Amino acid sequence: xxxxxxxxxxxxxxxxxxxxxxxxxxxxxxxxxxxxxxxxxxxxxxxxxxxxxxxxxxxxxxxxxxxxxxxxxxxxxxxxxxxxxxxxxxxxxxxxxxxxxxxxxxxxxxxxxxxxxxxxxxxxxxxxxxxxxxxxxxxxxxxxxxxxxxxxxxxxxxxxxxxxxxxxxxxxxxxxxxxxxxxxxxxxxxxxxxxxxxxxxxxxxxxxxxxxxxxxxxxxxxxxxxxxxxxxxxxxxxxxxxxxxxxxxxxxxxxxxxxxxxxxxxxxxxxxxxxxxxxxxxxxxxxxxxxxxxxxxxxxxxxxxxxxxxxxxxxxxxxxxxxxxxxxxxxxxxxxxxxxxxxxxxx
Numbered sequence: 475x476x477x478x479x480x481x482x483x484x485x486x487x488x489x490x491x492x493x494x495x496x497x498x499x500x501x502x503x504x505x506x507x508x509x510x511x512x513x514x515x516x517x518x519x520x521x522x523x524x525x526x527x528x529x530x531x532x533x534x535x536x537x538x539x540x541x542x543x544x545x546x547x548x549x550x551x552x553x554x555x556x557x558x559x560x561x562x563x564x565x566x567x568x569x570x571x572x573x574x575x576x577x578x579x580x581x582x583x584x585x586x587x588x589x590x591x592x593x594x595x596x597x598x599x600x601x602x603x604x605x606x607x608x609x610x611x612x613x614x615x616x617x618x619x620x621x622x623x624x625x626x627x628x629x630x631x632x633x634x635x636x637x638x639x640x641x642x643x644x645x646x647x648x649x650x651x652x653x654x655x656x657x658x659x660x661x662x663x664x665x666x667x668x669x670x671x672x673x674x675x676x677x678x679x680x681x682x683x684x685x686x687x688x689x690x691x692x693x694x695x696x697x698x699x700x701x702x703x704x705x706x707x708x709x710x711x712x713x714x715x716x717x718x719x720x721x722x723x724x725x726x727x728x729x730x731x732x733x734x735x736x737x738x739x740x741x742x743x744x745x746x747x748x749x750x751x752x753x754x755x756x757x758x759x760x761x762x763x764x765x766x767x768x769x770x771x772x773x774x775x776x777x778x779x780x781x782x783x784x785x786x787x788x789x790x791x792x793x794x795x796x797x798x799x800x801x802x803x804x805x806x807x808x809x810x811x812x813x814x815x816x817x818x819x820x821x
Contacts, residue, residue, distance in 0.1 A: 480810070487806040491516040491637060491728030494809065496592065496599040496613045496701040498725050498737045501628060505530050505598055510554055512545030514729045516602050520589065521545040526552030530591045531565030532600055538569060538585035595619035596628045597737060599701075604813070611700025616723050618705070618741050624721075625749050626741030627756060631768060635775045637734035638802070639782075640726045643771055644704050645794035647682055650690030653770050658763045659708050659720070663688035671793045678801075680794030687719070693794065697801055701725075710742075715755045717744030732780055740764060 476484070491497075499513040500522065507524035512535055514520065519535035521544045533554075535545050542558035549555070553570055555562045562571040567586030572578035590601040592613050601610040618624040633640060643649065647669065654660035663685055672679040681692035693706040707719040714720075723739040744752050788796060 476807070480807070483810055484803055484806045487810060488802045489636065489638065489731065491602075492802065492805055492809065494601075494603045494608065494611070494700075496601050496610065497727040498597045498630075499600050499727060499735070500598045501630060502593050502596050502598055506549075507552075508549055510545045510547055510549065512543060513600075514733075515600060516728050517730055518602065519543070519545075520600065521554065522591070522598065522600075523549055523554055525565055529565075530593065530598060532589040532591045533563065533565065533567045534586045536586060537561055538563065538580065538583075539572075595739065601700075611698075614696060614698045614701045614703065616696070616703060616705055618721060618723060618743075619739065623745055624741045624743050625753065626721075626739050627753075627761070628737065628739050629765070629768070630735060630737050631772065632729070632733065632735050633772045633775060634733055635772075635778070636732055636780065637726045637728040638799075639775045639778065640734050640736055640771075641704075641798060641802075642795045643775060644693055644706070644724055644726075645680060645695065645798045646792070647680060647690050647693055647706075647794070648791045653774060654690070654767050657767050657770075658760075659710060659714070660689050660767065662709070663691070669791050669793055671797055673797070678794070678797055680797070695798065695801075697805075714760060715752045716748035717742035717752050736768075738768070 497515045499515050500511060505511050505522050505524055510521050510523045512521055520532055521535040522530055522532045525531050535543050537544055537556040539559055539561045542556055544554050544556055547555050547557045550562055553562050553564045560573040564570050567588045568584045569580045572580050587606050590610050592599045594613060594615055599613055650660045651663050651665050667682045667684040669680055670683050676698055677696040679692060679694040685691055687709050690706060693704055695704045703725050705721060705723045707721055709719050721741040725737040727735045729735055742752055
């Protein structure tokens with residue numbers, strides 16, 4: 475049985491976001507070699523840029539001189555220079571030059587934490603851990619993002635809500651036929667059903683019992699060492715072009731207590747001329763409709779009080795939500811226990 479102190483620590487960890495995981499923080503095209511990019515993950519301010527070889531660097535967004543945001547600065551020969559007083563720091567967090575004072579004692583000092591970065595499928599992932607030397611797990615990616623038979627588009631948005639509500643929303647197939655009832659793709663299917671849960675070694679699937687292929691009828695979560703993502707299918711009518719159903723692949727990155735960033739890949743398995751046709755149709759017609767659906771989710775979630783889960787009354791349709799929450803709490807408890815054991819061993 476957990477003590478009251480452990481329960482509080484677990485809740486705080488879940489609310490902040492699990493550590494030792496890969497989180498997407500930006501689109502690849504947003505990270506440039508001529509200007510820095512500021513991001514936040516799990517409350518940590520980060521700055522990213524491309525060095526002289528095109529590799530992405532990521533360090534704390536903090537000038538070691540006076541704490542000014544390095545993301546406001548400039549790139550100099552693959553390093554980043556602070557806009558405030560010009561201090562130049564490299565991708566390891568080491569001060570390279572202090573232009574205002576040659577031979578300054580700051581030069582050569584490693585002053586900032588650096589983070590491991592990986593690019594994949596048009597996104598930039600950062601491994602968020604407590605220690606810079608922690609060896610990252612493999613980046614968990616769905617096969618659709620590496621299989622050339624699939625094509626799609628990555629869309630991102632910041633939502634003014636704790637990331638847990640965004641995940642709850644994805645674990646809840648029954649909201650589709652209500653919240654999105656007037657959308658192009660989700661206006662069909664029954665508004666009454668039961669849900670079933672299939673618990674698996676690497677995650678779980680929650681699906682409607684009474685219908686398949688009519689609406690947002692199922693969602694599957696992959697929960698692995700190194701990160702979490704989910705996927706689901708949105709039925710497409712014939713007017714949406716070739717390629718069958720649209721598959722949504724989703725990641726959610728915690729930013730702060732009431733802010734997160736969602737990353738959704740909209741994919742179809744389609745090749746050749748049909749592939750080009752669908753990509754054109756998506757940009758010309760479908761993209762705006764899909765954004766409208768996402769906006770419905772954002773507005774609804776942002777309208778909920780931050781303490782909603784302390785007053786809610788769950789029922790059968792929430793089996794996926796409840797299972798997801800238990801998984802997050804279990805992982806947080808394991809992380810904290812491992813950290814406590816490491817501290818004791820080091821004493």
